[in-house]
Amino acid sequence: MTRRRRVYEGKAKVLFEGPEPGTLVQYFKDDATAFNGEKKSTVTGKGVLNNRISEHLMSRLGEIGIQNHFIRRLNMREQLIKEVEIIPVEVIIRNIAAGSICSRLGITEGTALPRAIIEYCFKSDDLNDPLVSEEHITAFGWATPQELDEIMNLSLRVNDFLSGLFTGIGIRLVDFKLEFGRYYDGDEVQIILADEISPDNCRLWDMATNEKLDKDRFRRDLGGVEDAYQEVARRLGILPEGGPGDLKGPSSIQ
Known part of the structure; x- marks a missing residue:
């Protein structure tokens, strides 16, 4: 071998x-x-x-x-x-307030947001993945304005689909993280979804009990x-x- x-x-x-x-x-x-x-x-x-x-x-x-x-x-x-070619930006889609947005903005965890909110973080462990704006992303060349528009549109489509899918099995999609990359197919370049989608990068709550079914159980020492x-x-x-x-x-x- x-x-x-x-x-x-x-x-x-x-x-x-x-x-x-x-x-x-x-x-x-x-x-x-x-x-x-x-x-x-x-x-x-x-x-x-x-x-x-x-x-x-x-x-x-x-x-x-x-x-x-x-x-x-x-x-x-x-x-x-x-x-x-991974774009060095993490895309966070939030439907319900949880995690860092609560401490940053003083919002009570579990508050339904008025609409899905998209946030961006620069992928850097050394810098603790800082929040960045669309201006940062385009000014520093991490993605073009056209690519960023495509990323936003795809993120909202993913959110719509996954929210419905999880609702159908009694789970609330609170928030989740996506990554995108450039896929080179001959002369064509496509922005496509990459990385993974799992309880590691999604917050998933049971709709009846609000029990956490994701990595927050590890983060918060909840066990199970x-x-x-x-x-x-x-x-x-x-x-x-x-x-x-x-x-x-x-x-x-x-």
């Missing part, structure tokens, strides 16, 4: 060189981090669950014409993705992190009764 070349390693995922030009293998780790890596732990099975949840949501978004980097799941922890992620997968209809260990896929690429 040949050893794969590691392209990038983040806090929750590792990217390896893919089997074909223009592809990568995205590996989901069990590592859990919060507060820009200051708090760290391991949640057994988290990577398996996030791989499956992200596959499901990216596939559903692809079905409605939202282009993304997902190609196919390879096994329990890996998926084949399109290689993209794996159980919460499994509950999301179960409601999405993608977790067998036997648990995440039953999620099978083709052999790992080596």
Whole structure:
């Protein structure tokens, strides 16, 4: 077996060189981090669950014409993705006040926002991912005005679709983070959705009880992190009764 070349390693995922030009293998780790890596732990099975949840949501978004980097799941922890040039901006879509917006603006957690609010952060661990404006993004060349318009439009479409999907299974989509990249297909350049969509980067509350079903359980020492992620997968209809260990896929690429 040949050893794969590691392209990038983040806090929750590792990217390896893919089997074909223009592809990568995205590996989901069990590592859990919060507060820009200051708090760290391991949640057994988290990577398996996030791989499956992200596959499901990216596939559903692809079905409605939202282009993304997902190609196919390879096994329990890996998926084949399109290689993209990541735009160094995190897009946060907020439907309900939670997290940093509450402390920044003095809003009570759980307050419904008058409309979906989009915020941008510059991707930099060293700077703690600071909030930035559209002016910063275009002035520093992280994205063109046209690309930023496309990112905003896609983000709102994703929010509309996922909000409805989660409502249908009794979950409130409070807020979530997206990343986008430039996908080069010959002479054509497309802005497409990248990274992942999972309880790691979404706030998900049970609609009946407001129980948190996301990484806030780890951030706030609430316990039951794996159980919460499994509950999301179960409601999405993608977790067998036997648990995440039953999620099978083709052999790992080596």
